[in-house]
Amino acid sequence: xxRLDIYNKIIxxxxxxxxxxxxxxxxxxxxISFEKKTSLPGNGRASAVSFAVNGLGYVLLGRNAANVxxxxxxxxxxxxxxxxxxSSFPGKARVKATATVLNGKAYVGLGHNxxxxxxxxxxxxxxxxxxxxxxxxxxxxxxxxxxxADACISFxxxxxxxxxxxxxxxxxGSEMWKYLPEENxxxxxNDFSGWQRFGAVVCSNDRHIYFGTGYRTANRNDxxxxxxxxxxxxxxxxxxDKGRVNAAALCxxxxxxxxxxxxxxxxxxxxxxxxxxxxxxxxxDAWYKRxxxxxxxxxxxxxxxxxGTGYIGFGENDERxxxxxxxxxx
Numbered sequence: 001x002x003r004l005d006i007y008n009k010i011i012x013x014x015x016x017x018x019x020x021x022x023x024x025x026x027x028x029x030x031x032i033s034f035e036k037k038t039s040l041p042g043n044g045r046a047s048a049v050s051f052a053v054n055g056l057g058y059v060l061l062g063r064n065a066a067n068v069x070x071x072x073x074x075x076x077x078x079x080x081x082x083x084x085x086x087s088s089f090p091g092k093a094r095v096k097a098t099a100t101v102l103n104g105k106a107y108v109g110l111g112h113n114x115x116x117x118x119x120x121x122x123x124x125x126x127x128x129x130x131x132x133x134x135x136x137x138x139x140x141x142x143x144x145x146x147x148x149a150d151a152c153i154s155f156x157x158x159x160x161x162x163x164x165x166x167x168x169x170x171x172x173g174s175e176m177w178k179y180l181p182e183e184n185x186x187x188x189x190n191d192f193s194g195w196q197r198f199g200a201v202v203c204s205n206d207r208h209i210y211f212g213t214g215y216r217t218a219n220r221n222d223x224x225x226x227x228x229x230x231x232x233x234x235x236x237x238x239x240x241d242k243g244r245v246n247a248a249a250l251c252x253x254x255x256x257x258x259x260x261x262x263x264x265x266x267x268x269x270x271x272x273x274x275x276x277x278x279x280x281x282x283x284x285d286a287w288y289k290r291x292x293x294x295x296x297x298x299x300x301x302x303x304x305x306x307x308g309t310g311y312i313g314f315g316e317n318d319e320r321x322x323x324x325x326x327x328x329x330x
Contacts, residue, residue, distance in 0.1 A: 219243025
C-alpha cells in the first residue's frame with residue numbers, strides 16, 4: 001500500500017469519526033411549544049397523582065392552595081377540554097401517592113398523610129386500590145408490604161405492577177416490589193442497585209423503563225434503565241444539571257421527557273424550582289433541552305399522555321400552589 005493510500009484512509013477515518021461524534025453530541029435545536037388548557041376546578045393542586053386510560057386523563061389526591069389534603073378525583077376529556085368530577089378515592093386524603101395503569105385499570109395508593117404531622121407507622125399510607133373507569137368504581141386490594149411508601153415510583157410492564165424506592169419515616173429506600181393483580185399479592189424484588197432516595201421519576205414504554213433523579217441528602221441527577229426480565233439495572237448518562245427532586249416524567253410517542261422539579265437547597269446554596277423540558281435519547285444516551293413550561297418553574301406537578309400528546313401542569317413554586325395546565329406534541 002502506497003503512502004498516498006495510507007494518507008487517504010486516515011483522512012476518511014477521521015471524517016467518519018467526526019461525523020459519528022457530531023451525530024452523538026449535537027442535535028437540531030428542536031423547541032417544543034406548549035398550549036394552554038382548561039385548569040382543574042379549584043384553587044390549585046400539588047403533590048397529586050395522575051394517569052390516563054381509554055383516551056381520558058385523571059387527576060386526584062394531593063393538596064390545594066389552602067394546604068388541605070384531598071380525596072377527589074377528576075376526569076379530563078381532551079376532545080372537549082373539560083373536567084368532570086368522578087367517584088372520590090375511598091382511602092384517607094394524602095400526598096405523594098402512586099398511580100399506574102394496567103389493562104384498563106388504574107392502581108392507586110400509598111403516599112403520606114400530612115395531617116398526622118410526623119413520620120411514623122401511621123403517617124405513611126400503605127393501602128392500595130384499583131379504579132375501573134368504565135364503572136367509576138374503586139376496589140381495595142392487598143396493602144403494600146413495606147413502609148417505604150412515601151413518594152415511590154410505579155410503572156406497569158407485562159401484566160405486572162412495579163412499586164418501590166420510596167421514603168419510610170426518616171430513611172430513604174431502595175426496595176422494589178411487584179404486584180400481581182390476578183393473585184392480589186406482592187413479591188419482593190432485588191433492591192435498586194444505586195443510591196437510596198425518594199421523589200424520583202420513572203417513564204416507560206413497552207421496551208424501556210427509565211428511572212432517575214430524586215433526593216438523598218443531596219440532589220440526584222443519575223439515570224438508569226431497569227430490566228424486568230433479569231431484575232437488574234444499567235446506569236446511563238446522567239442529566240446535565242446538578243440534580244432535582246419532585247419532577248415529572250412522560251413517554252410521548254416513544255420519546256422520554258423529564259420536566260420541572262426542585263434543586264433542593266436554600267437561597268445561599270442554589271435551591272430553585274425548574275421549568276425545563278429535557279429529553280433523553282436512548283440512541284445516543286444523551287440529553288437535550290426541548291423547551292420551557294410557561295408560567296415558570298415548579299415542583300410536585302402532574303403529567304400524563306393521551307394519544308401522542310403530553311399534558312403537564314399544576315404543582316407549586318416558592319410562592320404558591322399552581323392551577324395551570326398545558327399540552328405539548330413533540
